[in-house]
Amino acid sequence: MSDGGVLATIARHFALLSLLTIGGVSSVLPAMHREAVEVRGWMSDTRFADLYAIAQATPGPNMMIVTLIGWHAAGVAGGLVATAALTVPTAVLTFLVLSLWDRFKTRPWRLAIQNGLTPIMVGLVSSSGLLLARTVDTGYTAFAVTAATAAMSFATRLNPLWVMGLGAALGMAGLL
Amino acid sequence: MGDRGAAPPAEKPSAEAVPSLSLIFLAFLSTAAIGFGGVMPWARRMIVERRRWLSAEEFNNDLALCQFLPGSNVVNLAVVVGARFRGFPGAVAAFTGIMAVPIFLVMGVGALYLQFGGIALVQGALQGIAASAAGLVVATAAKMAVPLLRRRPMQALPFMLAVFAAVGLLHIPLEWVVLTLCPLSIAASWWWPR
Incomplete structure (x- = not known):
């Protein structure tokens, strides 16, 4: 398959997928896995898991696994096309909806939608926190790093990068 | 909505001065560049606590919109914040700011991983960062829950x-x-x- 063919496949797949990302990109992770590993054979199962770990550990929005899938399939151009296909359509949609959202600011139905969605969002973010902690906290030291970061970020305005650096140091010392 | 009651249609949030396009771009660029474990906790820190561009409740309300629309929540949030201050150019500045560094960084780290992924030191550091990043998400959930549970x-x-x-x-x-x-x-x- 030529590079142009792969790029077109990547663009089509992630653009369609972007419309299904209800509540965040991690909700379509199984669909991306199926496409990259089973349907297209761009990578092995293990490679997919490793790339996901890298995406999580590298600074950036939670969707960077998308960039890595595109990159692994078709190089830097693939990474750019996958990222653009997933983010640009929904960013444009957000921009268009925002003015409507604000125009109807005082309408009771808009307030009802907004007040109704916020508790759902808090529940989803809590779930992500639990799932992440469950995945990475394989021992007491790792759990302590998670708890310390959470407490510090919640209670103080100190930069959490300090705790994160400590966590990295503990990990490099083989203590996690 | 309290302090926003008399706001003009342009919908400027509770900041005294409207930030410039380059400040919007750089603020999201630097936030995304340190956004370990997802940019949202860092974006909340930058927008609500450091720059006070939005109040905690305004942040929750805008995030609810981004959560309900498809796409990456934090990318959509950048578009919303940029658009609130500077319209379409502001949205473009925030969007390119939040994406520019992570895209190339993650591909660079991917290339390094293909070379050095087997080294124990690298794996240990990644584990420590991931454990800490999970704590940031937990704290973000708690911070969002507090104003809601109060009201x-x-x-x-x-x-x-x-x-x-x-x-x-x-x-x-x-x-x-x-x-x-x-x-x-x-x-x-x-x-x-x-």
């Missing part, structure tokens, strides 16, 4: 717990949870006595 505890708490149980504990597919509980939660907030 409307009886209406909000059941839905927060229901979503947490369904997604976090029972692993029910997200689309079912969202499609079932969103309408119920919206209905509850519609009929809830104010």
Whole structure:
């Protein structure tokens, strides 16, 4: 398959997928896995898991696994096309909806939608926190790093990068 | 909505001066560049705590919109914040700012991983960063829950717990949870006595 063919496949797949990302990109992770590993054979199962770990550990929005899938399939151009296909359509949609959202600011139905969605969002973010902690906290030291970061970020305005650096140091010392 | 009651249609949030396009771009660029474990906790820190571009409640309200629309929540949030200050150019500045560094960084780290992925030191450091990043997400959830529980505890708490149980504990597919509980939660907030 030529590079142009792969790029077109990547663009089509992630653009369609972007419309299904209800509540965040991690909700379509199984669909991306199926496409990259089973349907297209761009990578092995293990490679997919490793790339996901890298995406999580590298600074950036939670969707960077998308960039890595595109990159692994078709190089830097693939990474750019996958990222653009997933983010640009929904960013444009957000921009268009925002003015409507604000125009109807005082309408009771808009307030009802907004007040109704916020508790759902808090529940989803809590779930992500639990799932992440469950995945990475394989021992007491790792759990302590998670708890310390959470407490510090919640209670103080100190930069959490300090705790994160400590966590990295503990990990490099083989203590996690 | 309290302090926003007399706002002009341009909908400028609670900041004294409107930030320039380059400040919007650089603020999101630097936030994304340190955004370990997802940019959202860092974006909240930057927008609400450091620059005070939005109040905690305005942040929650805008995030609710971004959560309900498809796409990356934090990328959509950047578009919203950029658009609130500077319209379409502001949205473009925030969007390119939040994406520019992570895209190339993650591909660079991917290339390094292909070379050095087997080294124990690298794996250990990644584990430590990931453990800390999980704590940031937990703290973000707690910070978002506090204003909500203060204002409307009886209406909000059941839905927060229901979503947490369904997604976090029972692993029910997200689309079912969202499609079932969103309408119920919206209905509850519609009929809830104010």
